[in-house]
Amino acid sequence: MTTLVLFGSFAIFLLLSVPIGIALGLSTFTTILYSGAIPLQFLMKELVTSVDSFPIMAVPFFILAGEIMGKGGISERLFKFANALVGNKTGGFAMATIITCMFFAAISGSGPATVAAIGGIMIPAMVKQGYDKKFATATVAAAGSIGVIIPPSIPMVIYGVVGGASIGDMFIAGIIPGLIVGFAMMLWAYIYSRKNNYKGSDEKxxxxxxxxxxxxxxxxxxxxxxxLGGIYGGIFTPTEAAVIAVVYGIIAGLLLYRELALKDLPKLFIDSSLTTATILIIVGTATAFGRLLTIEQIPTQVANMMLAISESEIVIILLITVLLLLVGCFMDTLAAIIILTPILLPIGINLGYDPIHFGIIMVVNLAIGFITPPLGVNLFVGSGISGLSIEALSKAIIPYFLAMLFSLLMITFIPELSLWLISFGD
Structure with a gap:
């Protein structure tokens, strides 16, 4: 009955449009009151101890680094380079946009941040080039999801903390999967552009x-x-790398590109602090929610149920994939990782999956949630920039969803795509 109260109250709060972080905390609080066997101090303790972690400190610094670099003239220069590579090809502007998102993903570690930084520039520019607004917005929204796959990645940091995996290895393992997802999107962009006669620039x-x-x-x-070189070379930790990214971003914006002024910094600090506060609330409440699940032995029950359905590894991993895709439609990525990793990781290990490979599978699965309604954060960011309705954008993004799904299956069933680069460090 305690489990029913936990999930039932959580569902009710979500239906009432309560923010995910608050809903997780309120459902945990409600369950503690109902149970009577757990002290109220449990929730307060989890809220503090869950974020009292050195690796977690990487999250606010990567967020701040993304904010600084998004305003420091980096986005425009990345696009010019990407456009020089493919701009004269059919659909070159669209493919250059995807490449730019991939470059920016290697800086920000966030999907919505990538959409906001690149979309504000590229959606109007693509429309001006003659591209359909729905296709242009869908392209940026979908490519923005690569922000959590190509390192550095905030969800990978959280998975590393919750699952006890090396964050540095997670970062390295995400490089090839991120490239695969990006190239799959570029393939669709080329096919669509060729069909609609979206030619590249005339410049050679x-x-x-x-x-x-x-x-x-x-x-x-x-x-x-x-x-990545500093982390994998043992020069500094992922948290220290995040701090270095902030310092480097300030130097690049103020002194190298000179498109960032000292007067801009306070607003960037405030914006990143607000984002960090939201994320840490989710981390704290999701950790408490997940700990209650463990107390109720729900992870063990779910694992036994899944393993009892079939002896086939393929069937079970596909069930996990479907579960993660559904969860991604309704739950924040970080909350999903915190709650589901203790449940699904033991199943993955039992199936013979390397914890790093399984982490990449989870991150890519949940990255698809950035473009699937009703949550679909990237859809809302893209909609806010272009003025399109969520319904129209959801239809336009279906081919990109299929491209990501195909990439996910490749990443799931070909472990070497995630583990090959790591093997060089062994």
Whole structure:
């Protein structure tokens, strides 16, 4: 009955449009009152101890780094370089937009932040180039989801903390899957553009022009190299890498690109603090919610139920995939990782999956949730920029959803795509 109260109250709060972090906390509080066997101090203790972690400190710093770099002239330079590579091809503007999102993903670690930073520039620019507004918005919203797959990734940090996995290995493992998802989206962008006669620019791309745009964007492109190289080279931890990203972003914006002024910093600090506060509330309440699940032995019950359905590894992993896709439609990515990792990771390990590979599967699954209604955060950000309705955007994004789903199946059933780069460090 306690389990029913926990999930029932959570569902009611969601139906009442209570924010996910508050809904998790209220449902936990309600269950504690109903149970009577758990002290009220349990909730307060979990809210504090869940965020009292050195690895968790990477989250606010990566958020701040993304805010700074989004305002420091980096987005425009990344696009110019991407456009120099593919701009003269059929659908070149769309493919350049996706590549730009992939570059920015290697800086921000956030899906919505990627959509906001790139969408404000690229959606109007694509429409001006003759692209359909729905396709342009869907392209940016979908490509923004790569923000949590290509490292650094905030969900990967949370998975590493909850699942006891190496955050550095998670970052390295996400590189190839992120590229696969990006290339799958570029393939659809090319097919759609060819069908609708969206030609590239008439300018012939020369090696000299590519080099010039590359050199102009070099301070942005070197950021992922510093972050991943430093982490995997043992020079600094992921948390320290996040701090370095902030310092580097300020230097690049103020001194190198000179598109960021000192007067801009207070607003960036405030915006990132608000985002961080929201995320840490979700982390705290989701941790308390998940701990209650463990007390009620729900993870064990779910694991036994899934393993009893079939002896086939393929059937079970597909069931897990369907579960994660459904959860991604209704629950915040970070909350889902905190709650479901203790439930699903033991099942994955029992099936023979490496914890790092399984973490990538979870992150890619839940990344799809950024573009699936009713939650679909990227859809709301894209809609806010373009003025399109969520319904129209949801239809336009279906082909990108299928591209991500195909990529997910590849990543799930070909472990080497996630683990190959890690093997070089062994």
């Amino acid at each position: 791309t020369s090696f000299r022009y590519i080099w010039e745009t590359f050199w102009d964007a070099k301070w942005a492109l070197v950021i992922p190299v510093i972050i």
